[in-house]
Amino acid sequence: MDILIKNVRTVLPDDEKIFTVRESNIYIQNKCIAGIDSEPEGFSAETVLDGTGKLLMPGLVNGHTHAYMTVFRNYADDLAFTDWLFGNILPLEDRLLPEDAYWGTMLGYMEMLRTGTTCSLDMYIFPDEAAKARQECGIRAVMSRGLTGSSEDPGGGERRLREAVAEIEKWKGSEGLSFMLAPHAPYTCDPGYLREVVATADQLDVGLNIHVSESQDEINQINEKYGCSPVELLDEAGVLKSNTVAAHCVYLSDSDIEIMAQRGISVATNPVSNLKLGNGFAPMQKLLARGINVCLGTDGAASNNALNMFRDLNYLTLLHKGTTRDAGFLSAYEGLKIATANGAKALGLGGVTGEIRKGMKADLILLDIEKPWMKPENNLISALAYSANGSEVDTVLVDGKILYKNGEYMTIDSQRVYYEVEKICRRLGMRQ
Numbered sequence: 001m002d003i004l005i006k007n008v009r010t011v012l013p014d015d016e017k018i019f020t021v022r023e024s025n026i027y028i029q030n031k032c033i034a035g036i037d038s039e040p041e042g043f044s045a046e047t048v049l050d051g052t053g054k055l056l057m058p059g060l061v062n063g064h065t066h067a068y069m070t071v072f073r074n075y076a077d078d079l080a081f082t083d084w085l086f087g088n089i090l091p092l093e094d095r096l097l098p099e100d101a102y103w104g105t106m107l108g109y110m111e112m113l114r115t116g117t118t119c120s121l122d123m124y125i126f127p128d129e130a131a132k133a134r135q136e137c138g139i140r141a142v143m144s145r146g147l148t149g150s151s152e153d154p155g156g157g158e159r160r161l162r163e164a165v166a167e168i169e170k171w172k173g174s175e176g177l178s179f180m181l182a183p184h185a186p187y188t189c190d191p192g193y194l195r196e197v198v199a200t201a202d203q204l205d206v207g208l209n210i211h212v213s214e215s216q217d218e219i220n221q222i223n224e225k226y227g228c229s230p231v232e233l234l235d236e237a238g239v240l241k242s243n244t245v246a247a248h249c250v251y252l253s254d255s256d257i258e259i260m261a262q263r264g265i266s267v268a269t270n271p272v273s274n275l276k277l278g279n280g281f282a283p284m285q286k287l288l289a290r291g292i293n294v295c296l297g298t299d300g301a302a303s304n305n306a307l308n309m310f311r312d313l314n315y316l317t318l319l320h321k322g323t324t325r326d327a328g329f330l331s332a333y334e335g336l337k338i339a340t341a342n343g344a345k346a347l348g349l350g351g352v353t354g355e356i357r358k359g360m361k362a363d364l365i366l367l368d369i370e371k372p373w374m375k376p377e378n379n380l381i382s383a384l385a386y387s388a389n390g391s392e393v394d395t396v397l398v399d400g401k402i403l404y405k406n407g408e409y410m411t412i413d414s415q416r417v418y419y420e421v422e423k424i425c426r427r428l429g430m431r432q
């Protein structure tokens with residue numbers, strides 16, 4: 001279906017300023033941005049979206065989340081990381097059923113679309129459920145089954161890896177859906193298991209997604225057990241490669257950062273989750289100075305408690321000005337690139353999504369900026385980083401298809417999702 005978005009102020013890439021905003025006409029054909037201000041041959045708009053009073057920008061890319069965990073939202077709050085994870089979330093997770101993960105993921109997708117995310121890297125525990133939800137919803141996603149394994153439980157680790165491989169084989173060729181393998185963390189996978197996962201990822205030619213150096217407890221535990229840092233342990237096991245996404249990376253030494261830069265990995269920073277769990281903040285100045293590709297993630301709704309990338313973009317651009325005491329550090333422009341193009345690059349989708357360029361996928365969001373907090377329009381990039389809250393998102397397209405418009409989901413029965421998720425939480429006795 002050909003779609004024309006006309007007379008719309010558009011966030012376009014710019015070699016000098018990173019972004020520029022220019023009134024444009026955007027032509028969408030065959031799922032792609034087929035023309036910017038010049039009509040492609042054979043174009044015949046079936047749908048015309050009027051851009052008056054709106055802003056068009058690339059959909060946000062969530063570089064680290066656990067979409068199914070929306071069912072744990074506002075449940076285990078105000079707890080330190082280890083108590084939160086091992087004392088509360090994991091015992092509850094043991095009681096989840098596969099279909100619970102499907103409904104939780106669907107709720108996550110509703111929230112992501114509603115707040116302008118068109119693509120995410122998801123780590124989960126039930127194979128197929130997230131992919132099923134994605135196929136129905138139509139959002140772009142990179143899926144990664146979370147893997148844990150050690151010599152104490154060789155059978156369990158093997159089984160999880162086998163299931164992950166079977167899932168990748170099953171969904172191979174699905175448009176808009178790709179996969180990584182996700183060894184969960186250095187404290188839940190031993191080096192032998194990590195090596196096995198890396199070898200399997202190489203065979204399948206997929207990337208790796210892993211939590212790294214998230215809490216002080218993790219640093220202490222790895223140091224006591226192996227006498228090194230989590231980054232050194234992972235490097236020794238071959239985990240750190242150019243197609244690896246390392247989430248969090250809060251506690252890093254200078255030599256850790258040097259190793260990460262040399263291996264060309266991407267970092268998914270999660271400012272809200274790191275603050276909420278009392279873990280601190282990533283050494284952003286050093287990571288960026290060393291040229292590491294940093295992208296932005298929300299983490300799961302159990303530790304955020306939202307999957308709203310605009311909120312994380314607000315925090316990202318504010319937090320590090322405070323930590324560095326440098327108001328010029330991490331500008332609105334740099335923040336927006338981290339939340340879009342850098343995310344696409346980390347997910348192996350550079351040149352595919354995350355930017356408004358001719359030939360790239362039409363993963364676009366239209367914001368209604370006729371809002372008091374978006375006026376006056378002195379600098380719309382600043383407005384996106386410092387003033388927007390996600391409620392401005394009016395229309396969302398993924399792969400050239402409208403998935404959300406004017407409060408309505410085209411592919412999701414929102415009332416059914418709310419009903420099923422409430423039912424799950426009542427069954428688990430989560431109401432407080």
Ligand code: NI
Pocket residue numbers: 064065066211247299300
């Ligand atoms: Ni996480």
